[in-house]
Amino acid sequence: MSQLDLRAPMRLATTIRPYDWGSVTALPELFGTEPTGQPQAELWMGAHPGAPSTVGGVPLDAVIAADPAAALGPGTAARFGGRLPYLLKILAVARPLSLQVHPSAEQARAGYAAENARGIPLDARERTYKDDAHKPEMVCAVTPFHGLCGFRSPAATAGLLDRLGVPGLRPWIGALRDGEPATALRTVFAEMLADAAAPLRAEVERALLAAGDPELAPYAEIARACPGDRGVTAALLLHHVELAPGEALYLGAGVPHAYLGGVAVEIMANSDNVLRCGLTSKHIDVPELMRVVGFAPGEPHRVAAEPGGPGEHRYLPPAPEFALARHELDGERAHELPGGVPQIVVCVEGEARLAGATALRPGESAFIPAEVSTTRLEGKGTAYRAAPGA
Known part of the structure; x- marks a missing residue:
C-alpha cells in the first residue's frame, strides 16, 4: 500500500x-x-x-480505508463514514x-x-x-x-389496458378509472403479480404480441423477451421512457x-x-x-445537463452521494478539474488523458484522490466524470 x-x-x-x-x-x-x-x-x-x-492489484476500498482523508478529503470522509x-x-x-x-x-x-x-x-x-x-x-x-420508470396516471393506464381488448382486464380497468390513484395502483399491481392471475397474464401476453399499437410495442418486446413472467403485465402500469x-x-x-x-x-x-x-x-x-x-x-x-466549462455538461441530481459530468474533448482545449474531492473518470470514446496517468481508451478509467489538486483532462473524445454531490 x-x-x-x-x-x-x-x-x-x-x-x-x-x-x-x-x-x-x-x-x-x-x-x-x-x-x-x-x-x-x-x-x-x-x-x-x-x-x-x-489500483496496482490493491482493491480501491482498501486503498481508501488506509487513508480516508487523503483519498476522499476530510469533508467527504466524515460525511460518508470513510467510504467512497x-x-x-x-x-x-x-x-x-x-x-x-x-x-x-x-x-x-x-x-x-x-x-x-x-x-x-x-x-x-x-x-x-x-x-x-x-x-x-x-x-x-x-x-x-x-x-x-414510475407509475403512469391510473386513468391513462386504464385506457391503454382497454385497447388490448381482454375482457378479464375490466375489473382492473374499473379500479384504475374510479379509485383513489395510489390505492388503485397498489391494488392492481399486487393482483397482477399474484399467482392467481397467471391465466389472465397469459391472455394479456397474447394480446400484446398480436397488437400493432406503437404505444404498446415496448411492452410487447418485454412479452417476447420474458414469456410467462409475472412482471410482463405489471410493466404496463409504468411509463415507457x-x-x-x-x-x-x-x-x-x-x-x-x-x-x-x-x-x-x-x-x-x-x-x-x-x-x-x-x-x-x-x-x-x-x-x-x-x-x-x-x-x-x-x-x-x-x-437536464447544465453547462460547465467549454465542452463540459453537468448532471446534478438530488442525491448527496453523486454528481456526473460529461466532457467532450476537442483535442485542443484542456478541461480543468477541481481538486479536494474523490473523482472517477472513464473514457467512452476516443482518448482522454489525465496529468500523471497514461492515456485512457474507451472503457478505461482512473481514480483521482482528493489529495490531488486541480488537474487537467485533455485529449479527443468523450469522458464521464463522477464526484460526490453537493
Whole structure:
C-alpha cells in the first residue's frame, strides 16, 4: 500500500459483470475489444466490496480505508463514514432488466439488520439486502436507451389496458378509472403479480404480441423477451421512457423501473440493494417490494445537463452521494478539474488523458484522490466524470 501515491490519478482495473440481460457485442464494440461470446452487462468502477476496482492489484476500498482523508478529503470522509459514496457503471442492455425498486436509507438499514438477525448469508440467493445503504441512481444515455420508470396516471393506464381488448382486464380497468390513484395502483399491481392471475397474464401476453399499437410495442418486446413472467403485465402500469445520447434520468427510492435496451453510464449511491418482482431469474421478494414501492403516479425525473466549462455538461441530481459530468474533448482545449474531492473518470470514446496517468481508451478509467489538486483532462473524445454531490 505504501507505494501508492495519493497525490496523482490512479489507473483502475475493473470488473465486467456477465448478467444474462447484457449484450454480447455492445461493450466490445464500444471499447474496441474482442467479444467473449458471453453477455457483458455492467462495467463497475468504484469501491463497492461486491466487485471493487483495483489500483496496482490493491482493491480501491482498501486503498481508501488506509487513508480516508487523503483519498476522499476530510469533508467527504466524515460525511460518508470513510467510504467512497458512489458507484459508477457502464450498462449494456440487450434484454429487459428485472422489474425492481430500491429502498430508502431507513428501509435499507432495517432490512439489512433484519436479514443479518435471521442469519441469511450475504451471498445467499434469497438475500435481499446486500448492505445497509440506499441506492438512488441516475442513467445517462451513451447510445439511444429506453426503459420503464414510475407509475403512469391510473386513468391513462386504464385506457391503454382497454385497447388490448381482454375482457378479464375490466375489473382492473374499473379500479384504475374510479379509485383513489395510489390505492388503485397498489391494488392492481399486487393482483397482477399474484399467482392467481397467471391465466389472465397469459391472455394479456397474447394480446400484446398480436397488437400493432406503437404505444404498446415496448411492452410487447418485454412479452417476447420474458414469456410467462409475472412482471410482463405489471410493466404496463409504468411509463415507457426513451433517452437520446446525453439525456439523463434519475430514480429515487421507491420508484419502480426496468431498463430495456441500449448503453448508458449509470451512477448510484455505493449500494447493491435491489428488490425485484419480475422479468428476472434472480431472487424475487414481492412482499418486501410491495412494502418499499411508492404508489403515487408521477412523471419520470429527467435531469437536464447544465453547462460547465467549454465542452463540459453537468448532471446534478438530488442525491448527496453523486454528481456526473460529461466532457467532450476537442483535442485542443484542456478541461480543468477541481481538486479536494474523490473523482472517477472513464473514457467512452476516443482518448482522454489525465496529468500523471497514461492515456485512457474507451472503457478505461482512473481514480483521482482528493489529495490531488486541480488537474487537467485533455485529449479527443468523450469522458464521464463522477464526484460526490453537493
